Every structure is written in C-alpha cells, then in structure tokens.
Amino acid sequence: MMSDVAVVAAPRARRETARIRRRRDDLWIAISALAAALFALPLAQSSWHGPEVSSVLAIAATAMFAGQRWAIAVIVIAELLLVPTVWPRAFLGPDLATQIAAFGSLIAMVPGVLAMRRAAAALVLVTGWRRTRETCRRFHLVLVALGFIASLLPML
Secondary structure, three states, X not given: OHHHHHHHHHHHHHHHHHHHHHHHHHHHHHHHHHHHHXXXXXXXXXXXXXXXHHHHHHHHHHHXXXXXXXXXXXXXXXXXXXXXXXXXXXXXXXXXXXXXXXXXXXXXXXXXXXXXXXXXXXXXXXXXXXXXXXXXXXXXXXXXXXXXXXXXXXXX
16 A cells, blocks of 8 residues: 555656756756847847847747747757857957857857757657657757858858
C-alpha cells in the first residue's frame, strides 16, 4: 500500500522539478534576450537591419516572460539574425563605447543560442509539422546553418 503511493509520487515530483527548472531556464533566456536587444539598439543607426531585429527580440523576450514557450524559437532566430550586425562592431567598432555595447550584446546572446535545440522543437510545433525526433533534428540543422551563414555574412 505504501509503495503504491511512493511509485505515484516519484514521477509527479520529477515532473514538478522539471517544470520549475524549465521555467527558470526560460526566465534566464528571456532576460538575456532582452539584454541583447537593449545592447544592440545603440548600434541601430549604422546597421542594415539592427533596429527591426532588436525590436523583434525584445518582443519575443517579453512573450517569454509571459510564459509563451513558442517565443524561444523567435528569440533564437532573432539572435541569429542579429549576429551580422553585432559581431563586426564588437571587434572592429569605430569607438570603445560601440565595441562595449556590441560585445555585451554578443555575450547576452549566448544562452539563447545554446537553447537552439529547444527552439527547433518549438519551431516544429509552431509550423505545424508532426513532431518527431527526425523533424526536430532537421529543424535544428537548419538553425545551425542559419547561424553559420549569419556569422559569415559580414565578411562577404
């Protein structure tokens, strides 16, 4: 009798712990995405798409604060699209203030980019594809390719 209660309680406790941990990770990703957007906004005058992507990133971070789990996909895509604007200015910026803002934005993008697998899974659900391991892997590869192309784009 007592063992039945323990068997039922263990999975429920694991689910609750995982939910709390996931919420904490979501909060950290949203905070860092908002910081990346705010650091990138001063670079907007000298970039070709910086203001638009920064505003999309800030709105997606706000949606993530509100508990919308799909926003992780938008955050990762916006951060990948913001890379061509930010990384050249972090290392080749005209003055120290620009370099500090760009470098701060790059550092704030790291948690979002590390959550790329979760973003791929959310993107599968948002686009309406059937969620399988293979589909999530393909979406993840597309996001990695997008990040690679976006980081090489300023050199062209």
